[in-house]
Amino acid sequence: MTIIGVQLIVAFFAILMLYNLFLHWKKNDIGIKGFIAWFILWGGLLFINFFPKVVEPFIKELFFVRIFDFTTVIAFAVITYIMFENHIRINQMQKQLEDLVRTKAIKSIKK
Amino acid sequence: MKLAIVVPVYNESKRAVDTINKILLRTNNLVVVIDDGSKDDSWKCLNSTYKNNKQVILLKHVINLGKGAAMKTGVTMAWKKKSDGVIFIDADGQHNPEHLKKFEEALEKCDLVFGFRSLGTEMPTIRRWGNLFSINLIKLLFKLKRKDLLCGYFGFKRNIYKEIEWLESRYGVETEIACRVGKKQIPFKEVKIDTIYIDKYKGVTIFDAFKILFKLPYWYFRK
Numbered sequence: 001m002t003i004i005g006v007q008l009i010v011a012f013f014a015i016l017m018l019y020n021l022f023l024h025w026k027k028n029d030i031g032i033k034g035f036i037a038w039f040i041l042w043g044g045l046l047f048i049n050f051f052p053k054v055v056e057p058f059i060k061e062l063f064f065v066r067i068f069d070f071t072t073v074i075a076f077a078v079i080t081y082i083m084f085e086n087h088i089r090i091n092q093m094q095k096q097l098e099d100l101v102r103t104k105a106i107k108s109i110k111k
Numbered sequence: 112m113k114l115a116i117v118v119p120v121y122n123e124s125k126r127a128v129d130t131i132n133k134i135l136l137r138t139n140n141l142v143v144v145i146d147d148g149s150k151d152d153s154w155k156c157l158n159s160t161y162k163n164n165k166q167v168i169l170l171k172h173v174i175n176l177g178k179g180a181a182m183k184t185g186v187t188m189a190w191k192k193k194s195d196g197v198i199f200i201d202a203d204g205q206h207n208p209e210h211l212k213k214f215e216e217a218l219e220k221c222d223l224v225f226g227f228r229s230l231g232t233e234m235p236t237i238r239r240w241g242n243l244f245s246i247n248l249i250k251l252l253f254k255l256k257r258k259d260l261l262c263g264y265f266g267f268k269r270n271i272y273k274e275i276e277w278l279e280s281r282y283g284v285e286t287e288i289a290c291r292v293g294k295k296q297i298p299f300k301e302v303k304i305d306t307i308y309i310d311k312y313k314g315v316t317i318f319d320a321f322k323i324l325f326k327l328p329y330w331y332f333r334k
Contacts (some may be wrong), residue, residue: 097176098280102176105145105170105173106171
């Protein structure tokens with residue numbers, strides 16, 4: 001099996017993210033469900049990176065020319081989903097924070 | 112009619128006290144000052160000056176939420192104090208408190224009163240163009256004829272608050288209100304005020320303007 005440059009970069013990044021995930025799990029920043037979901041994502045990327053043949057049947061079925069195209073589309077889909085989720089969560093938090101700060105300001109008045 | 116003058120303050124330790132003193136000289140109405148999480152000494156200055164003044168209510172946001180949120184806090188307090196209406200005035204000295212009388216008189220006859228500045232050479236070129244562009248865009252989309260869309264010197268009576276209640280917490284608040292007024296075709300009056308520009312790096316920036324522009328379709332289609 002020959003390993004090309006791009007595979008080395010992806011492997012390095014995926015391992016780094018897995019280590020980062022492990023650290024956050026140890027610090028209790030992330031629950032077991034979150035840990036498993038992210039582990040599947042980064043572990044899956046690492047696996048496909050070294051064994052691209054595994055996804056070849058899907059690629060042909062979905063009319064992708066190269067494995068790289070397939071992974072790019074999947075990556076964009078995942079990033080878009082995460083961005084959308086973040087956007088919604090940030091808006092919710094902003095609203096909650098605004099209500100909290102405004103209520104606190106009003107309640108502080110005694111006169 | 113019992114009105115409340117709402118003054119949002121953000122990092123205005125040098126000018127806020129002067130502006131509020133001028134307001135107090137010109138009105139007997141309640142003055143609600145909201146420090147929107149200033150990082151400078153604004154709160155300290157305001158607190159030491161007006162702590163014992165019964166005409167002034169000082170409120171503080173522990174973090175900066177934006178002008179729209181500060182205005183909302185001011186309105187909530189005004190209604191709590193049984194005011195019949197509010198007039199907003201910026202603390203940075205760009206709104207002349209001498210015009211308060213004109214607003215108070217206009218509010219006797221109309222539920223909603225906007226201030227307007229002359230869009231002449233006193234206004235910085237980029238702001239003049241931005242304002243003219245917005246005026247025409249809002250006119251086209253909402254059939255609303257305003258002489259100055261981005262003026263934060265305005266007032267309204269309590270009975271129309273539900274109609275124009277804004278969601279925008281930052282600088283888009285004036286445009287959002289204009290959209291609501293246009294959509295519901297709420298009658299209003301306009302009062303001429305001085306065009307004063309003190310700090311060219313404060314207020315709505317070109318980036319804020321783009322953000323506001325992107326929100327227009329949402330305001331257009333929203334119920």
